[in-house]
Amino acid sequence: MASGFFALLDDISALVKASAASLDDIPAQVAKTTGKVSGIVIDDTAVTPKYVVGLDPSRELSIIFQIAKKSLINKVLILSPAALLLGYFAPWAITPILMLGGAYLCFEGYEKVHSMFSKHAEVKPEVADLEIITPEELEKARVKGAVRTDIILSAEIMAIAYSQVTEQSVVNQIIVMLAVAVFITVAVYGFVGFIVKADDIGVHLAQDKYHPATQKIGRGVVKFMPHFLSLLSYVGTAAMLWVGAEIIAHGIPFTTHLLHNLEVALAEIPVIAWLAKALACAVGGLIVGFLVEKLVILFKMVFIKKKEVQVNRI
Template structure:
């Protein structure tokens, strides 16, 4: 009996040591996974600031906090468990789900591009009532829209994170995916907060208590930020088309091979290969978004009108 007890203790000790050695590798796995999703992180960072443009500056950080909080909750309580469960019980379902998310991004991206070119030509019918909206309702709509877009990008991030640890023990899979969720969310929305408050920082630097050079830099920063945010909004729209199309392309063997061949053909010039792939995906996403928008329009017309 004593020998059996000590043998059990030896087994437990060995198991603990093995688990500890495995967990020591988690930071390395997190760093590797984060580098894999860097492109989507950039897209997420570019998309988010447009949701606070035109709102009360005093509410900007609060809005970003609301988006970040909901994004983190979605990653921790919905997307990470879903990725782990699907990866274990139905790994075949992950790709179709991601492709549906990619289609949604293409649809939203096309709608934004369409609105950029048609906003000066669309005339509102005279008999259509203008909907009044309060600042609180507008803020709520912006947060909802941002979270809706974020969950698609977050799903792709968590799916990639999971794909990097499928050969690891379950404890490592959980630790890495949760760490990536927290790290990415803090990084993205922390940087977004810096972007949207940069003009306030410029105003502070432009005060008389600072030297002429600092004041000029502050004024220049204030003048530059509206243009920067506008450019970032365009980049965010392009990113939605690019990422959405790339998600779909990787789910179809034929298009996945085409992208791989394109990258391979330009492998000697990585920057050109990256731009070529991004442009190809962006154009593809725009075309796909156009067809999805037409299908959605036909479905809406076919549905009975609400009374």
């Protein structure tokens, strides 16, 4: 009896040690997963500041907090459980869902690039067609739009996060995914909050009451921020293309081998290898985005035609 009791204690001790060793790996798993989704994180960071442009500066941080709160809720209560359930009941669906999300990112990236180089004249709306809304309504609309964009990017983040922990225990999967959700949300929206308030910080530092060197720094921040936001927009677009294409490529064995061979060929110069892979993915992303746009246009034409036929029959 006593020997059986001590044997049970030994088993429990071994289980605790194994669990502790497994939990020690979680920070590394979180870091690895965060690295895998870095491109999407960059894009998320680059996209969000535009949603506070033109609104009351005193409301900027409140708006960002609202977006961040809804983003975290979506990641923790909807997207993470959905990824875990899919991974358990339909693991085959993870890759196609990731590829669909990658195609969407390529489409969005292509649309941004196309708008940059498009020379079509802007069509100014008639005054009568403009809808007058209150600042409160505009704020709600901006938050709603930001959350809609964020949920797509967040879905990609959590799906990729799950794909990195499929070999782990269920407990580790849950802990890693929750840690990734919290860390990325805090990092992204904390940085976004700093970005949108950086010019205010610069103006504050440029006041006469501070040392001339501090004033110079403040003026430099004010002058630099518009250029930084513009650069961030370009980086976000590039990240959207290369991440979307890489997600799709990893779902197709042939393209996976091509990317691997490219990395191996340039393995002696890691920076060049990374740049070559990113460039190849960005070009591939543009091609995928172009094809998706044509499919969207075709779908719209077919849908409109069917609708017109139905109306004529009535």
